[in-house]
Amino acid sequence: MCGIIGYIGSKKASTILLKGLKNLEYRGYDSAGIATNHATGHIEVRKSVGKIEEIARRLNFESFEGNIGIAHTRWATHGAVTDENAHPHTDCEGKIAIVHNGIIENYRELREQLISKGHRFTSDTDSEVIAHLIEENLQYGFEDACMKAFDSLEGSYAVLALKEDEDKIVGARKDSPLVLGIAEHGVFLASDIPSFLEWTNKVVYLNNYDFIIAERGGVKVYNDGKEVSRHIDTVEWNVEEAKKGEFKHFMMKEMSEQAETIMRALQQDKNTVWDIVDEIKNAFGVFFVGCGSSYHACLAGSYLFSKVAKVHVNAVLASEFENYEHFLTDRTLVFAVSQSGETADILLAVRAAKRKESRVIGITNVVGSSLTMEGHALIMMNSGPEICVLSTKTYTSQVVLMTMLAYAVAGKYEDGLEKIGGLYLEVYNLTSRTMRDSLTTLAEILCDKWDIYLIGRGLQYTTALEAALKIKEVSYLHAEAFAGGELKHGPLALIEEGTPCIVFVSSENRSKILSNAEEVKSRGGYIIGVSSEQDDLFDFWIKVPEAEELNPIVQIIPMQVLAYELAVLRGLDPDKPRNLAKSVTVI
Ligand code: AGP
Numbered sequence: 001m002c003g004i005i006g007y008i009g010s011k012k013a014s015t016i017l018l019k020g021l022k023n024l025e026y027r028g029y030d031s032a033g034i035a036t037n038h039a040t041g042h043i044e045v046r047k048s049v050g051k052i053e054e055i056a057r058r059l060n061f062e063s064f065e066g067n068i069g070i071a072h073t074r075w076a077t078h079g080a081v082t083d084e085n086a087h088p089h090t091d092c093e094g095k096i097a098i099v100h101n102g103i104i105e106n107y108r109e110l111r112e113q114l115i116s117k118g119h120r121f122t123s124d125t126d127s128e129v130i131a132h133l134i135e136e137n138l139q140y141g142f143e144d145a146c147m148k149a150f151d152s153l154e155g156s157y158a159v160l161a162l163k164e165d166e167d168k169i170v171g172a173r174k175d176s177p178l179v180l181g182i183a184e185h186g187v188f189l190a191s192d193i194p195s196f197l198e199w200t201n202k203v204v205y206l207n208n209y210d211f212i213i214a215e216r217g218g219v220k221v222y223n224d225g226k227e228v229s230r231h232i233d234t235v236e237w238n239v240e241e242a243k244k245g246e247f248k249h250f251m252m253k254e255m256s257e258q259a260e261t262i263m264r265a266l267q268q269d270k271n272t273v274w275d276i277v278d279e280i281k282n283a284f285g286v287f288f289v290g291c292g293s294s295y296h297a298c299l300a301g302s303y304l305f306s307k308v309a310k311v312h313v314n315a316v317l318a319s320e321f322e323n324y325e326h327f328l329t330d331r332t333l334v335f336a337v338s339q340s341g342e343t344a345d346i347l348l349a350v351r352a353a354k355r356k357e358s359r360v361i362g363i364t365n366v367v368g369s370s371l372t373m374e375g376h377a378l379i380m381m382n383s384g385p386e387i388c389v390l391s392t393k394t395y396t397s398q399v400v401l402m403t404m405l406a407y408a409v410a411g412k413y414e415d416g417l418e419k420i421g422g423l424y425l426e427v428y429n430l431t432s433r434t435m436r437d438s439l440t441t442l443a444e445i446l447c448d449k450w451d452i453y454l455i456g457r458g459l460q461y462t463t464a465l466e467a468a469l470k471i472k473e474v475s476y477l478h479a480e481a482f483a484g485g486e487l488k489h490g491p492l493a494l495i496e497e498g499t500p501c502i503v504f505v506s507s508e509n510r511s512k513i514l515s516n517a518e519e520v521k522s523r524g525g526y527i528i529g530v531s532s533e534q535d536d537l538f539d540f541w542i543k544v545p546e547a548e549e550l551n552p553i554v555q556i557i558p559m560q561v562l563a564y565e566l567a568v569l570r571g572l573d574p575d576k577p578r579n580l581a582k583s584v585t586v587i
Contacts, residue, residue, distance in 0.1 A: 020188070106152075249573075295317050455484045
């Protein structure tokens with residue numbers, strides 16, 4: 001939920017860290033800070049509440065001296081959003097500084113022990129114990145003190161530490177992401193690759209329990225007390241992909257990339273696809289597990305498998321997966337679906353499945369994420385970096401992968417590829433100027449409403465759920481989705497004169513869903529139709545192509561745009577909705 005970055009090299013650390021922090025801001029954005037090992041040998045820390053750009057100006061980050069430093073952007077978990085709780089945290093003497101992403105579960109006991117030994121704490125965070133634990137063990141030297149400190153932590157951590165007069169950064173990871181970037185002028189340790197992509201695309205994916213010492217002369221990695229060698233990879237992502245370019249917001253940029261990203265999702269190794277198809281056919285119980293938008297993609301997948309492949313799969317929220325654990329055996333197949341590959345609930349589900357010897361296939365977008373290392377097999381989404389907190393292009397890629405797998409299991413892999421490939425122009429047009437203008441008009445109608453309801457049947461129900469999530473998370477308007485047939489079982493009571501209801505229509509269920517829309521209309525509802533054909537019932541019409549089992553792709557894109565336009569009209573930042581973070585690494 002937070003982002004960390006460290007740099008040691010020949011360049012000015014503060015300039016590099018500030019850029020890195022801006023790239024990491026999507027991971028958390030309530031406060032931020034930097035610590036550098038000053039040219040004169042002492043540690044200097046500046047941190048505060050607010051957005052990075054503004055904090056950097058106010059605290060004059062650029063004026064920091066030194067070319068070793070660590071930095072942090074925070075999404076509060078333990079302790080309020082205050083200057084004191086912002087990272088970096090220091091020991092009693094201000095000689096050690098640390099940044100941490102994760103949760104220290106035993107921090108209360110550690111804190112009490114440290115206080116009884118005379119340590120003085122200045123924040124309410126779980127992270128501050130790390131700085132004091134290192135201080136407590138300093139008689140063993142900085143590196144061993146760090147090792148001892150990290151060994152006593154329970155929970156998850158990616159942590160970086162600096163000490164005055166030490167020309168190095170010491171770091172470690174357990175269940176929180178940390179990657180190493182190797183540039184000609186120095187070394188990076190960070191939560192993700194885009195944070196340092198401007199300087200290098202040479203990366204090392206670190207394993208759980210790796211302990212790292214980064215010095216000017218090179219990097220050493222230890223695991224279980226022994227020095228280990230780790231492979232250096234070259235990533236394909238380019239810097240432009242991680243920048244806004246001509247777009248005002250990442251959200252708009254990422255929505256506009258979908259014609260391309262959908263095609264990239266299809267670029268899978270055929271043999272891997274066939275192996276997975278065999279696994280699905282031979283499994284005794286298949287689960288699609290995810291959170292938020294990834295869960296909605298799983299749900300769409302369950303309908304697609306039923307419709308196209310005639311195979312039963314269970315779509316389960318990762319946070320609810322433990323309730324299904326007694327169904328897991330060594331013949332169960334679990335698809336863990338996660339854009340970030342770092343969502344705590346998903347990783348817990350993966351570990352639960354592995355405990356029962358079930359097979360786990362990860363579907364993720366982030367190279368080197370925990371999910372890429374924890375599953376037995378892997379499908380990469382190939383969407384490129386998604387910076388906006390909202391999933392847009394990665395959601396459609398997940399749905400594409402589900403569709404492609406359903407076709408492959410049905411023995412119609414090539415047909416599936418052709419059908420999805422045929423969507424390129426349609427998808428491209430869904431974010432065109434004309435479409436955006438029409439959706440801006442609709443956003444003007446909706447932006448002062450209290451509630452928006454959305455209905456669909458079958459696959460369109462899953463689109464209604466995802467569209468409602470998009471609207472609420474970015475515009476803060478109440479949006480709620482129902483299966484069309486459920487309206488009469490309660491939700492109709494909510495409809496008043498002018499209540500907006502977005503209706504997702506497909507040729508397959510047209511008459512049924514329109515009759516549900518009629519129920520809303522006759523109680524005064526304002527009907528917004530998302531369909532290929534106009535209807536007298538509609539007060540507003542969003543024209544989309546009829547794409548049958550690909551409707552979840554073509555119908556969600558205008559909804560993403562609508563959500564974006566609502567946020568912009570309401571003066572909100574679509575890339576960083578309040579209270580949310582891109583990678584949800586807490587349960
Ligand atoms: C989507 O717009 C969200 N911000 C959120 O629901 C997200 O899909 C969820 O947190 C799961 O993330 P993951 O795909 O990285 O696991």
